[in-house]
Amino acid sequence: xxxxxxxxxxxxxxxxxxxxxxxxxxxxxxxxxxxxxxxxxxxxxxxxxxxxxxxxxxxxxxxxxxxxxxxxxxxxxxxxxxxxxxxxxxxxxxxxxxxxxxxxxxxxxxxxxxxxxxxxxxxxxxxxxxxxxxxxxxxxxxxxxxxxxxxxxxxxxxxxxxxxxxxxxxxxxxxxxxxxxxxxxxxxxxxxxxxxxxxxxxxxxxxxxxxxxxxxxxxxxxxxxxxxxxxxxxxxxxxxxxxxxxxxxxxxxxxxxxxxxxxxxxxxxxxxxxxxxxxxxxxxxxxxxxxxxxxxxxxxxxxxxxxxxxxxxxx
Numbered sequence: 358x359x360x361x362x363x364x365x366x367x368x369x370x371x372x373x374x375x376x377x378x379x380x381x382x383x384x385x386x387x388x389x390x391x392x393x394x395x396x397x398x399x400x401x402x403x404x405x406x407x408x409x410x411x412x413x414x415x416x417x418x419x420x421x422x423x424x425x426x427x428x429x430x431x432x433x434x435x436x437x438x439x440x441x442x443x444x445x446x447x448x449x450x451x452x453x454x455x456x457x458x459x460x461x462x463x464x465x466x467x468x469x470x471x472x473x474x475x476x477x478x479x480x481x482x483x484x485x486x487x488x489x490x491x492x493x494x495x496x497x498x499x500x501x502x503x504x505x506x507x508x509x510x511x512x513x514x515x516x517x518x519x520x521x522x523x524x525x526x527x528x529x530x531x532x533x534x535x536x537x538x539x540x541x542x543x544x545x546x547x548x549x550x551x552x553x554x555x556x557x558x559x560x561x562x563x564x565x566x567x568x569x570x571x572x573x574x575x576x577x578x579x580x581x582x583x584x585x586x587x588x589x590x591x592x593x594x595x596x597x598x599x600x601x602x603x604x605x606x607x608x609x610x611x612x613x614x615x616x617x618x619x620x621x622x623x624x625x626x627x628x629x630x631x632x633x634x635x636x637x638x639x640x641x642x643x644x645x646x647x648x649x650x651x652x653x654x655x656x657x658x659x660x661x662x663x664x665x666x667x668x669x670x671x672x
Contacts, residue, residue, distance in 0.1 A: 358382060360657070361419070365391055365405040366426065368646050375650065379657050393417070402656065404649060407432035422656060424649055428452060428505075429585060430666055431558050438668055445666040446652055450504040451644045452636035456583050457508030459635035460553055463607035464513075467579050468492055472629065492516045498549035499523065500542075500566065501556030502530040505583065509553065521545055523556075543573035551579040558585035559671030568593040577604040583635045586611040591622075598625055609635040 359382035502522035510532035527538035
């Protein structure tokens with residue numbers, strides 16, 4: 358008998374066959390509505406995104422490792438994970454390229470008033486806009502300097518911008534002109550024309566971009582958020598859009614997803630909303646499977662897994 362593996366996604370016959378060749382006994386269930394059954398009790402490895410609303414893993418006493426399809430880990434039942442000492446790995450780096458491209462795209466769309474031009478086109482209105490801004494010479498600040506931020510920063514270098522970042526200790530990072538420590542967040546924010554949120558969600562980062570952080574920013578700042586909606590205090594954000602402290606924003610994440618139809622965020626002409634979609638690309642599935650497959654090989658051979666998460670730090 359092979360290693361009992363439960364997967365909430367069918368990666369295709371060929372890929373599943375290759376996993377089985379490594380020595381895994383594979384069982385596939387749907388991500389939504391997966392429920393614990395007696396024949397899952399011997400599961401040793403779980404590959405998934407978020408089946409935990411219905412799948413109670415506390416009954417899987419042999420579960421040793423969860424490989425997440427996501428970068429974020431906030432969906433995990435941490436009490437069970439910590440109690441049973443379950444290894445957690447995520448998909449760090451797997452979505453960084455499309456998300457880096459999305460960040461650059463949205464910055465340019467906001468500065469170049471693309472949304473307004475699209476609306477004029479729909480209305481067959483030929484109207485010159487003399488308020489267009491250049492990206493050249495701006496200061497772009499990243500809250501978090503991980504793989505997503507680095508992919509975006511790598512692309513932004515070509516626009517001759519100053520790139521600053523915030524990380525725990527202010528450590529230097531490739532493609533960044535300057536990095537600040539977490540305690541220096543307000544010093545960094547006051548420099549930025551554009552603020553990009555890419556930091557992992559933890560108890561410490563919940564609402565770290567609050568009213569006080571917004572007050573530290575320049576008037577007319579632009580905001581991009583691809584991390585988690587709850588890192589930013591949504592009420593404070595809305596207030597600062599209304600008072601024009603924030604000139605524009607691009608949000609791929611919000612506090613409550615999906616965004617309620619009555620939420621005022623829908624109403625702002627200068628706020629771009631996308632449905633947690635920045636990670637999607639034609640290569641995302643390929644990168645994800647390759648990472649998972651390499652980790653499955655490592656697990657069988659007893660090697661250290663890639664993308665191990667410290668569940669006590671939250672990333």
